[in-house]
Amino acid sequence: MLPLRRAGAGEVPACLVVLQGQRLGQRIDLGESALVIGRAPEADFQIVERSISRAHCRITREPAGYRIKDLDSTNKTFLNDQPIIEAELKDGDHIAVGSCVLKFMERSSVEARYHEELYQLATADSLTDLYNRRQFLELIDREIARASNYKRPLSLLIIDLDHFKAINDRYGHPSGDLVLKKVALALRGHSREEFIVARIGGEEFAIVLPENDLEQAVAFADELRVALSDLEFSLNGEPKRITVSIGAADWLNGMTATGDLMRAADEQLYRAKQGGRDRVCSKLTRNHQSAD
Numbered sequence: 001m002l003p004l005r006r007a008g009a010g011e012v013p014a015c016l017v018v019l020q021g022q023r024l025g026q027r028i029d030l031g032e033s034a035l036v037i038g039r040a041p042e043a044d045f046q047i048v049e050r051s052i053s054r055a056h057c058r059i060t061r062e063p064a065g066y067r068i069k070d071l072d073s074t075n076k077t078f079l080n081d082q083p084i085i086e087a088e089l090k091d092g093d094h095i096a097v098g099s100c101v102l103k104f105m106e107r108s109s110v111e112a113r114y115h116e117e118l119y120q121l122a123t124a125d126s127l128t129d130l131y132n133r134r135q136f137l138e139l140i141d142r143e144i145a146r147a148s149n150y151k152r153p154l155s156l157l158i159i160d161l162d163h164f165k166a167i168n169d170r171y172g173h174p175s176g177d178l179v180l181k182k183v184a185l186a187l188r189g190h191s192r193e194e195f196i197v198a199r200i201g202g203e204e205f206a207i208v209l210p211e212n213d214l215e216q217a218v219a220f221a222d223e224l225r226v227a228l229s230d231l232e233f234s235l236n237g238e239p240k241r242i243t244v245s246i247g248a249a250d251w252l253n254g255m256t257a258t259g260d261l262m263r264a265a266d267e268q269l270y271r272a273k274q275g276g277r278d279r280v281c282s283k284l285t286r287n288h289q290s291a292d
């Protein structure tokens with residue numbers, strides 16, 4: 001899984017770890033460019049909390065090390081419990097903005113690696129290494145907030161393997177696991193980097209497509225469906241192919257919560273299953289549409 005900012009070619013020299021508040025345990029790599037923490041969607045590290053200003057504070061890299069500057073926030077930035085205007089950051093410092101506490105750490109420190117491991121454990125699905133359901137729900141909330149603020153499209157696919165129980169029954173659970181892993185790899189491989197790909201249930205996956213309207217999402221879903229049906233598995237020496245059913249929905253005016261979008265995609269998945277499986281359904285789909 002990707003950290004919030006990637007390290008680039010070499011090790012980045014420092015990071016922040018969330019010790020308290022939203023996105024608990026997340027690591028934010030600090031590189032050469034400035035990092036703005038705030039409530040606005042364009043902040044580099046967004047914390048959606050009323051007590052946090054839109055652009056609350058900024059961390060910059062100077063020749064001598066990292067510095068933090070309060071950006072005239074309403075409720076101030078605290079460094080080791082003291083309000084600051086500007087200060088140098090030292091290994092182990094605690095930064096508090098609203099109810100969020102971040103720890104500044106040298107990247108090489110053992111503690112930073114420990115937090116990273118904990119974060120991976122808490123957010124990744126252990127079988128497929130995709131985002132787990134809990135992390136998916138956090139990330140989709142954030143994307144919905146962004147899409148609503150900027151009036152941008154956002155779509156969701158829920159992907160369910162067809163007759164997966166029969167694979168477990170015939171070839172055994174470990175073979176079923178192999179299928180899930182390979183499907184997960186294919187989903188990630190076909191998705192653009194900004195798509196959020198998660199395993200949200202036993203044989204159920206979800207993909208959030210920021211900046212994609214329903215028509216684009218359905219076109220992508222159908223490419224996925226075909227690509228997955230082309231995958232060949234060797235299960236106990238036998239060649240085997242699978243199919244998937246996909247429900248697609250977009251974030252609409254009038255939806256108020258993540259659950260509304262999830263329900264809309266789930267309803268379409270149900271239609272896809274009812275319609276005979278191996279198909280993509282959305283509100284654009286007529287009831288009698290065939291898979292091909």
Ligand SMILES: Nc1nc2c(ncn2[C@@H]2O[C@H](COP(=O)(O)OP(=O)(O)OP(=O)(O)O)[C@@H](O)[C@H]2O)c(=O)[nH]1
Binds near residue numbers: 164173201202203
């Ligand atoms: N191997 C393996 N199987 C799993 C895992 N999680 C859930 N399953 C299995 O997934 C199967 C899901 O079966 P059902 O819900 O009946 O669905 P299905 O057979 O795919 O049928 P349809 O969805 O109606 O096409 C069950 O047999 C579960 O035991 C897992 O982590 N590994």
